[in-house]
Amino acid sequence: MSFAEEEAADYQKQHAPQAQKPKKEKKPFRLSVGGVIGVITACVICLGAGHYIRNSTLFMEKRTVEHYLPVEEYVLVDEDTGEYIQNVRTLKFDNKYIYEGRSNYLMTSRGLKPGDSWEKFVQEYGDFYADTIYTSPVGEDGYTIYDPDSVHIYDPILIKDFDEQYVKTGIVDPDKMHIDVNFRARTDGVTIYYTEAEYERLRDSYYDHPFRHLSSYPNLNEFNLSFEFAPEIYSTRDSTGLDYISSSYYN
Numbered sequence: 547m548s549f550a551e552e553e554a555a556d557y558q559k560q561h562a563p564q565a566q567k568p569k570k571e572k573k574p575f576r577l578s579v580g581g582v583i584g585v586i587t588a589c590v591i592c593l594g595a596g597h598y599i600r601n602s603t604l605f606m607e608k609r610t611v612e613h614y615l616p617v618e619e620y621v622l623v624d625e626d627t628g629e630y631i632q633n634v635r636t637l638k639f640d641n642k643y644i645y646e647g648r649s650n651y652l653m654t655s656r657g658l659k660p661g662d663s664w665e666k667f668v669q670e671y672g673d674f675y676a677d678t679i680y681t682s683p684v685g686e687d688g689y690t691i692y693d694p695d696s697v698h699i700y701d702p703i704l705i706k707d708f709d710e711q712y713v714k715t716g717i718v719d720p721d722k723m724h725i726d727v728n729f730r731a732r733t734d735g736v737t738i739y740y741t742e743a744e745y746e747r748l749r750d751s752y753y754d755h756p757f758r759h760l761s762s763y764p765n766l767n768e769f770n771l772s773f774e775f776a777p778e779i780y781s782t783r784d785s786t787g788l789d790y791i792s793s794s795y796y797n
Contacts, residue, residue: 601767601797602637605736613704614740615674615729619655620769622793626651632793634769639795646782646789654771654791662788664713664720664775667727672706677730679708681723688781690724702742721786725775732766739766767797 610616621632622642631652632640644652646660653659656670679699682690697718699708705727712718718725732739739745745766774790776783783789 602735603635603639603733603767603795604637606635606733607736607738609738611740613673613675615671615731615771617731617733617738617769620729620731620771620793620795621655622652622791623655624651625653625659630655639769641792641794643793644791652791654793658773658788658791660788660791661785664709664725664787667773667775667788668705668709671729672704672709674705674729675702676705676708676727677702678726678728679703680726681712681718683723684777684780686779688779690780696723719777720775721777722779723777724780727773727775729771731769733769734766767795770794770796 606617617634621630621634622644623630632642642652643649644660650660658667658670676699679697681697683693683696685691697712713720732745739748748766770792772790772792772794773788775787776789778784778786780789
């Protein structure tokens, strides 16, 4: 082969079109039935776990406000051992009740139990705000009577102030009337809202937020510690005094 022919052959080799490799065909992503079920199951578990944690009090703050009963005192105590039988910071709060003939070994953190007097209650809880107080007269047959003129307190009031304004003046007579007292503390599972002002600030912050439509209304749960006093003539009593105690958490 002459020099010119060799040069032409080399040129053709260098500039010959390259054979293209066949491209792999991309298959569309497909999720199997088992995969779909797995994704749905994972979503349900996440939603359920989130709801459960939001309704728990495991991560609730430790904070008190003057004249408001601390959440740590919304629990009952074993009178014999002095141990708390409930825990306010838990995944699920265990509601408890005490009344004559049931759980008589239990008492509040301040030593109140069925049979104790109104005076002892005022002595132990007088400096704290009750959330509500309802009263109703008890008839001679031992049952409460509906009376629209009975004293119903819907705004927080110090127990000692209620005692001074209503009990000591004779407007409310523990020997003739049923008295229901309830303490309440709200929480979202982390922050505690003791006062109405704290709750109002939470509501205002929600309505003032520019993206509030993307979130739900603040979901608050409640601790409640309730006391019911009944006169001797009440159907279940044989003496005037504390008839029923309830320690509960509502969500």
